[in-house]
Amino acid sequence: MHPVTSSSTASAPNAPVTPAARSARAARTAEESAAANTRDLAARSRADGWDEGPVVIALEVGGARIRGLAMAADGTRLHSGHRRTPVGHGPDAVMETVLEYAADLARRYTPVAAGIAVPGLVEEAAGTAVFAAHLGWRRVPVRRWLTEELGIPVAFAHDVRAGGFAEARLGAGRRSRSFLFVPIGTGIGASMVHDGRPRAYTDARTGELGHVVVRPGGDPCPCGGQGCLETVASAAAIARRYRLLSGETRITVREIQHRAEAGDPAAARVWHEAVEALADGLSPMIDLLDPEHVIIGGALSHAGKTYCDSLHGALATRLTGRRPPRIVPSRFGRRAGAIGAALLAQRLRPAERAPRGAGTHRLPAGGTPSVTGAFT
Ligand SMILES: [Zn+2]
Numbered sequence: 001m002h003p004v005t006s007s008s009t010a011s012a013p014n015a016p017v018t019p020a021a022r023s024a025r026a027a028r029t030a031e032e033s034a035a036a037n038t039r040d041l042a043a044r045s046r047a048d049g050w051d052e053g054p055v056v057i058a059l060e061v062g063g064a065r066i067r068g069l070a071m072a073a074d075g076t077r078l079h080s081g082h083r084r085t086p087v088g089h090g091p092d093a094v095m096e097t098v099l100e101y102a103a104d105l106a107r108r109y110t111p112v113a114a115g116i117a118v119p120g121l122v123e124e125a126a127g128t129a130v131f132a133a134h135l136g137w138r139r140v141p142v143r144r145w146l147t148e149e150l151g152i153p154v155a156f157a158h159d160v161r162a163g164g165f166a167e168a169r170l171g172a173g174r175r176s177r178s179f180l181f182v183p184i185g186t187g188i189g190a191s192m193v194h195d196g197r198p199r200a201y202t203d204a205r206t207g208e209l210g211h212v213v214v215r216p217g218g219d220p221c222p223c224g225g226q227g228c229l230e231t232v233a234s235a236a237a238i239a240r241r242y243r244l245l246s247g248e249t250r251i252t253v254r255e256i257q258h259r260a261e262a263g264d265p266a267a268a269r270v271w272h273e274a275v276e277a278l279a280d281g282l283s284p285m286i287d288l289l290d291p292e293h294v295i296i297g298g299a300l301s302h303a304g305k306t307y308c309d310s311l312h313g314a315l316a317t318r319l320t321g322r323r324p325p326r327i328v329p330s331r332f333g334r335r336a337g338a339i340g341a342a343l344l345a346q347r348l349r350p351a352e353r354a355p356r357g358a359g360t361h362r363l364p365a366g367g368t369p370s371v372t373g374a375f376t
Pocket of ligand 1: 223
């Protein structure tokens with residue numbers, strides 16, 4: 001449980017309201033600066049009388065980064081950047097950074113709608129983040145606050161479902177009748193997509209593949225369990241487990257993979273255990289859901305053919321009477337959720353505008369997470 005210490009209230013579009021918000025604003029990345037050239041091009045195009053059509057903006061809130069996007073009607077990305085997620089400054093600071101980043105994009109691009117994708121347990125119909133452990137969020141009315149901040153319609157979705165939607169519409173799942181989208185980064189999610197549509201949730205917990213217990217009595221997980229899939233097979237777990245074995249403190253997952261392929265015993269062991277655990281977690285889902293493809297997203301979407309082939313081989317030893325589905329990397333990688341949120345925003349119709357800054361934008365002080373969606 002995270003006590004809320006911030007005294008912030010509504011985020012005025014032009015004024016950071018707390019030190020955390022100011023430092024977040026200062027933490028803009030070089031990636032955003034580079035996007036300025038794209039914006040200039042768009043502005044020049046408009047000045048020349050060419051209009052790319054209504055623009056939408058979208059954000060995906062992750063444990064390390066808040067990724068932002070501005071997208072024209074034809075799919076052109078006018079902005080693609082990120083800001084650091086200020087998790088160390090508490091849940092209010094994370095929300096303030098989200099609102100401020102969105103307001104900044106809205107000032108620059110005058111969008112007709114916005115989309116936001118959030119992790120953890122969500123209630124999509126209510127637009128609420130029920131429980132996001134890495135962000136410290138509990139029962140946060142994200143869609144309402146963002147609507148009040150921007151004064152435009154806002155689409156709200158679970159990050160994994162949004163990512164699956166993006167892959168179905170424009171990415172690696174474009175020609176697949178059914179696929180399982182599995183982003184692997186800090187955690188591990190899963191979304192089943194059928195005929196271009198993510199399967200409907202029956203409760204807020206669906207999609208949290210990372211918390212399926214595959215190693216009973218294993219490592220502790222932030223969810224409170226032990227031996228969850230993401231304690232072995234997530235990108236974060238691969239890095240942590242290799243650091244424990246090797247004593248190295250600064251090494252990337254990509255480097256660990258290179259070492260595993262080069263014969264480093266510790267790296268090979270960690271990598272092998274991650275693939276085996278993932279196959280344990282996925283095989284019952286594949287048996288039940290029968291996807292044509294499994295699309296690996298998130299940080300491990302860059303792990304390439306050897307990773308996909310290893311997973312395919314591990315699944316082949318577990319599935320009886322059937323061949324494993326094809327395993328392919330995601331097209332959009334870490335940006336799939338933001339792109340999916342933008343596509344969802346494009347589907348919104350302009351509605352009556354909400355008053356700007358009408359909310360207090362302050363998180364409730366703790367509370368018990370609900371997994372039944374029994375809140376409004
Ligand atoms: Zn867990």
